Amino acid sequence: MAAGGWTYATLAAKAEVDPKSVERWVNLGRTPRRTTAMLAAEALGEDVHALWPALRQARSARAISPELMALYDQRADVPVSAFTDMLTQAREHIDVLVYAAVFLHEAYPRLNDLLRERAAEGCTVRIAIGDADSENVQQRGREEKFGHGIESRCRLALMHYRPLVGVPGIEIRTHGTTLYNSLYRADDQMLVNAHVWGVNAYGAPVWHLRRHDNGKVFGTYAQSFDAVWATATPVQEE
Known part of the structure; x- marks a missing residue:
């Protein structure tokens, strides 16, 4: 977000959520719903699993490296x-x-x-x-x-x-x-x-x-x- 000049409000608009939700992702380490996460990752130009590794782990019983x-x-x-x-x-x-x-x-x-x-x-x-x-x-x-x-x-x-x-x-x-x-x-x-x-x-x-x-x-x-x-x-x- 910092590199791209994103604020809580501007990313929230892209992800179709409240700015407070984005603030919780950043400051509290919360993981959004998959659909929301995909919208946010696309806006940031990042891999969704790099931002929220838990989403990948939730889809598989295998141990997958978050790296x-x-x-x-x-x-x-x-x-x-x-x-x-x-x-x-x-x-x-x-x-x-x-x-x-x-x-x-x-x-x-x-x-x-x-x-x-x-x-x-x-x-x-x-x-x-x-x-x-x-x-x-x-x-x-x-x-x-x-x-x-x-x-x-x-x-x-x-x-x-x-x-x-x-x-x-x-x-x-x-x-x-x-x-x-x-x-x-x-x-x-x-x-x-x-x-x-x-x-x-x-x-x-x-x-x-x-x-x-x-x-x-x-x-x-x-x-x-x-x-x-x-x-x-x-x-x-x-």
């Missing part, structure tokens, strides 16, 4: 705007853990400019890409029947990011870890591209997470990034 925003069958189904919009909204943290992910630069040539802008506004940007000479990167190429292609893409990714080396607030590192998931984090949101043996990353699933007080999944991946970052090697200016 799961969306699940994509494969990365190729995720619009590039989902990545760039998320990064654009970041105010504190941007963390990227990949082997290459050159699709971002290829589909969005302004990526480096976007990262510079975020860093200039005080956002800490950490990019970890694969070390093309590491055994784990080369093994991934063999598993995905991609041969030396993945090594070449790691070198291409480094070439794309190298102009950012030395920019205040931005650090680029290379890592040689076994990459179980590619992570794209912007503050309290994260896109997780799972890796499946023998499948290229673009054909593997992606889940969109948003940190929630009652969830642990986001924190697990954030800690994983920090662990890899601690082992990674800073890229030096040429």
Whole structure:
């Protein structure tokens, strides 16, 4: 509501309820009826289950993480705007853990400019890409029947990011870890591209997470990034 300039009264009008009802949602954590919640979520441009996880849990006996925003069958189904919009909204943290992910630069040539802008506004940007000479990167190429292609893409990714080396607030590192998931984090949101043996990353699933007080999944991946970052090697200016 704050980001969109919504007041209790203006959102109440869209959701067809009294402003006091909206005030209770915000200040008392009340959950509206599903129909009302859908109207409010549509007006705000948010996922209804992200606003009120109880609505999702009420429909199923299974335990569902309140942090799961969306699940994509494969990365190729995720619009590039989902990545760039998320990064654009970041105010504190941007963390990227990949082997290459050159699709971002290829589909969005302004990526480096976007990262510079975020860093200039005080956002800490950490990019970890694969070390093309590491055994784990080369093994991934063999598993995905991609041969030396993945090594070449790691070198291409480094070439794309190298102009950012030395920019205040931005650090680029290379890592040689076994990459179980590619992570794209912007503050309290994260896109997780799972890796499946023998499948290229673009054909593997992606889940969109948003940190929630009652969830642990986001924190697990954030800690994983920090662990890899601690082992990674800073890229030096040429």
